[in-house]
Amino acid sequence: MQYYYGSQMPLRVLDEAEFWKMQESEHTVVMRELMPNLEQEYVDALKHWEEVLNTTHQHVKRFIESVIRSNNKVAPALYQQVLDLVSFCLQESVAFIQFCRQVKTESEAAANNQTAKVVINHIVDESEYFIGIAQTILYEK
Template sequence: MQFYYGSQMPLRVLDEAEFWKEQEAEHTVVMRELMSNLEQEYVDALKQWEEVLNTTHQHVRRYVESVTRSNNQLSPQLYQQVLELVSFCLQESVAFTQFCRKVKTESKAAAGNQTAKVVIDHIIDESEYFIGIAQTILYEQN
């Protein structure tokens, strides 16, 4: 996390969400490229995940712009919307990690590819890092 934001919590957490949503979208491509024999159901699901994560990434970027332009003087309504967006991002990352675990354990292509299993574990670890950050910040606000 970029701690140079100091007490600028909304911008700090949005910065993290923006970065990790982009990473998760890129990870869908990595998984597809790494397993050329991946079953079509997982290929299709990864393409859907990529689209969803890119959409979330763009949504977070819009909020970063709103917070930046407000000079971090957020109305209570905007502040609440930021917290709800972060909560959504957290839940989305939880679902994404569950999907990644499913690919790792149920895909025959992954089962026969030790490198893919290691990479999927790394992808899960990275998403869980964001989940931990988001949880910490959300819990601090409650």
Template sequence: MQFYYGGQMPLRVLDEAEFWKEQEAEHTVVMRELVTDLEEKYVKALKHWEEVLNTTHQHVKRFIESVVRSNKHISPALYQQVLDLVSFCLQESQAFIQFCRQVKTESTVVSGNHTAKVVVDHIVDESEYFTGIAQTILYEQY
């Protein structure tokens, strides 16, 4: 993400959050479909993560609509709510990363499947990319 957006920054960071929350939700499906014999507890957890991430994705989309409708006059309260939402998205992504790492190391099926481990590593890398963006935005603001 480029940081020369100035007054458009809230919209730009929300665009990033919207994209990555959708990606993370899709990644839960990728993991379930790639590892067809995945242990049931991980299948259930991935389905739950999919629901949670889709909910966050929808919440971010609503904030994008609010920012767009503000006609470039973002109130301090809305700006703070955007930062709070980005903080939440960051924490959620960090928890999702931790879960993915747990699946990689604790699932007998995944730990014995080189392709699955590579895919999980890629999923983690992508979520870490978003966490880097979110941290940069948040640390610049505080």
């Protein structure tokens, strides 16, 4: 987390979401590259995840710009939209983790690639880290 925001909400949580959505998108590429013999259904699903995560990343970036332009006077409606977006990001990360675990357990290409299993575990850990950080920021009062 970039702590130069101090306790500024909602920039803190948007910064986290922006970084981790980019990471998750990049992780879809890592998984495809790491398993060149990955079944086509998973390749297609990873490409779809990459698009979805990139779209979310772009939404987060737009909200960051809106918050920055508000000069620390974030309207209640914008603040609520940020919270809704971050909640969406959390749910998206939960679904991405489930998909990664599915690849690890159901893909023959992953089953036969110890490095891929280790990397997938790391990818899952990173997404879980984002979820934990975002929940902490969202629910602190």
